[in-house]
Structures are given as structure tokens and as C-alpha cells.
Amino acid sequence: xxxxxxxxxxxxxxxxxxxxxxxxxxxxxxxxxxxxxxxxxxxxxxxxxxxxxxxxxxxxxxxxxxxxxxxxxxxxxxxxxxxxxxxxxxxxxxxxxxxxxxxxxxxxxxxxxxxxxxxxxxxxxxxxxxxxxxxxxxxxxxxxxxxxxxxxxxxxxxxxxxxxxxxxxxxxxxxxxxxxxxxxxxxxxxxxxxxxxxxxxxxxxxxxxxxxxxxxxxxxxxxxxxxxxxxxxxxxxxxxxxxxxxxxxxxxxxxxxxxxxxxxxxxxxxxxxxxxxxxxx
Ligand SMILES: Nc1ncnc2c1ncn2[C@@H]1O[C@H](COP(=O)(O)OP(=O)(O)OP(=O)(O)O)[C@@H](O)[C@H]1O
Numbered sequence: 001x002x003x004x005x006x007x008x009x010x011x012x013x014x015x016x017x018x019x020x021x022x023x024x025x026x027x028x029x030x031x032x033x034x035x036x037x038x039x040x041x042x043x044x045x046x047x048x049x050x051x052x053x054x055x056x057x058x059x060x061x062x063x064x065x066x067x068x069x070x071x072x073x074x075x076x077x078x079x080x081x082x083x084x085x086x087x088x089x090x091x092x093x094x095x096x097x098x099x100x101x102x103x104x105x106x107x108x109x110x111x112x113x114x115x116x117x118x119x120x121x122x123x124x125x126x127x128x129x130x131x132x133x134x135x136x137x138x139x140x141x142x143x144x145x146x147x148x149x150x151x152x153x154x155x156x157x158x159x160x161x162x163x164x165x166x167x168x169x170x171x172x173x174x175x176x177x178x179x180x181x182x183x184x185x186x187x188x189x190x191x192x193x194x195x196x197x198x199x200x201x202x203x204x205x206x207x208x209x210x211x212x213x214x215x216x217x218x219x220x221x222x223x224x225x226x227x228x229x230x231x232x233x234x235x236x237x238x239x240x241x242x243x244x245x246x247x248x249x250x251x252x253x254x255x256x257x258x259x260x261x262x263x264x265x266x267x268x269x270x271x272x273x274x275x276x277x278x279x280x281x
Contacts, residue, residue, distance in 0.1 A: 033197065
């Protein structure tokens with residue numbers, strides 16, 4: 001349903017953030033995008049909905065060539081792409097319900113939404129979605145009174161209110177604790193399955209990506225260096241994606257007593273233990 005062919009991005013500074021990206025995402029597939037800082041993950045996600053302009057190549061969403069759109073047609077196409085951000089991007093002084101309804105902005109027009117007059121069916125659907133994401137009790141709360149996990153649930157409900165075909169998710173768990181991160185990833189995964197929604201999730205936590213994605217794409221310096229199943233992502237592949245320097249944190253051998261007290265690099269340990277255990281859904 002989404003096809004990127006020969007997509008490249010060169011920023012005005014000269015940085016080549018993406019080089020010749022070839023990617024096809026079928027309906028309903030949850031794809032995790034991993035890679036070191038600066039690899040181009042956010043740029044790729046933002047090129048799809050044209051928050052960043054690709055400088056090369058074609059991006060097709062079903063029958064629509066997205067790179068050629070402008071004005072009204074671009075706004076229309078963006079409605080079919082729900083965006084979920086790392087920092088939730090909620091309006092703090094508005095209620096949960098109002099934040100969710102702001103997902104209708106593309107449909108009802110700025111002034112109508114500004115004046116907070118939403119169609120009845122949008123309000124009914126927003127109630128349903130807030131129930132589905134586990135927040136029926138928080139409808140009238142102000143967004144700034146919510147926890148990080150609750151805010152992310154509001155962000156998910158808001159993205160779904162526009163009935164997208166595709167979810168673009170940028171570091172959804174970056175500010176959350178491990179348990180809440182898992183709950184959010186599980187929720188996104190379940191919603192994609194229920195609605196046959198495809199998703200691209202930019203995520204730093206490799207273990208989470210392995211547990212909740214159908215497919216993992218590894219970017220390094222703007223190029224795809226891995227595209228496969230979570231179970232295929234072994235330590236050799238991780239080294240290819242992240243590089244020896246960052247990845248090989250194995251300390252010098254030490255005696256047993258010293259080894260017991262030694263600090264373990266948590267991300268490395270977590271990823272390796274999850275690989276050894278196999279990806280558990
Ligand atoms: N607005 C910009 N202007 C110039 N260069 C940029 C801009 N945004 C990103 N870049 C550059 O493009 C490259 C890719 O950045 P991008 O933010 O897409 O990487 P990322 O993989 O998402 O990184 P992170 O995981 O740290 O968010 C980097 O070299 C970055 O410096």
C-alpha cells in the first residue's frame with residue numbers, strides 16, 4: 001500500500017540524510033525502523049507525509065503519488081496518514097476529548113475546529129476510541145494532568161480519529177518507563193491488527209521492536225542495511241546497523257568477583273537477552 005522508490009533527501013546544509021531508499025509496506029504490516037542517531041529514521045518518516053520534502057524518488061500511497069501533491073490535495077492525502085509523536089504534541093490546556101477531536105482538523109476546517117464545533121459522529125467516534133485506548137474516565141481532564149502513558153494514548157486516539165490507512169509513529173516510547181512502553185507498543189500493534197493499518201515506527205529500543213513488529217528495517221547513514229524478520233536480527237546484524245564502535249561494549253576479561261560488581265550496559269544486555277530468548281509477542 002505504501003511504496004518508496006529511489007527516495008533520497010539532501011538537506012540544504014548538504015547532509016544526505018537518505019540515499020536511494022526502496023521500501024514496500026503491505027496493508028496491515030507493522031514495521032519498526034531502527035538505527036543509530038542520525039541514521040535518517042525521522043527524515044524517512046517525515047518524507048512520507050511531506051513534513052520534510054524528499055529531494056529524489058517516488059512515494060506512493062495506494063494510487064497516489066505523494067511527492068507531486070501540493071495545497072488541498074496534499075492536505076487531503078495527509079488525512080490518510082496518522083502521525084503519533086514522541087512528545088505527544090497535545091494542547092495542554094485543552095481536555096482529552098478536545099485533543100482527540102483536534103484529529104478532525106483536516107476534515108472540519110480550521111475555524112470550525114477552532115470554535116470547537118465538531119460533527120456529532122466525530123464526537124461519538126472519539127468516545128469510542130477513548131474507551132478503546134483505556135481512557136474513558138479521563139475525557140474531561142486537561143491534557144497537562146495526564147501521565148506520559150496516558151498522553152500517548154490520547155495521541156493514538158487522535159491519530160485514529162481521522163481513520164488513517166497508515167500510521168507514522170516517531171519514537172512513541174522515548175519518554176516512557178519500560179512497562180508503559182510495552183503497553184503502548186502492544187496497543188499500537190493491536191489497533192493495527194484490528195483496523196488492518198500499516199505502521200512505520202521509528203524506535204530506539206531494539207528489544208521492543210523485536211517483540212512488537214512484524215518486520216524490522218535497519219538504517220545506517222541514510223541507507224537500508226537490514227530488512228527482515230525480528231528473529232533474523234542477530235548480533236552480527238546489529239553490528240552492521242549500529243557499528244562496531246557503539247555496539248561492542250564487552251569489557252576486558254576480569255576475575256569473577258570483580259565481574260559480579262561490574263555495571264552492565266543495559267540496552268546491550270537487554271537486546272542480547274531478548275535475542276537469545278527469541279522474539280516473544
Ligand atoms: N532540518 C535539518 N537540516 C539539516 N540537516 C538535518 C535536518 N534534520 C536532520 N538532519 C540531518 O539528517 C541526518 C538524519 O537525521 P534524522 O533526524 O533523520 O536521524 P534519526 O535517525 O531520526 O536520528 P535520531 O535517532 O537521533 O532522532 C543527520 O545527519 C541530521 O544531522
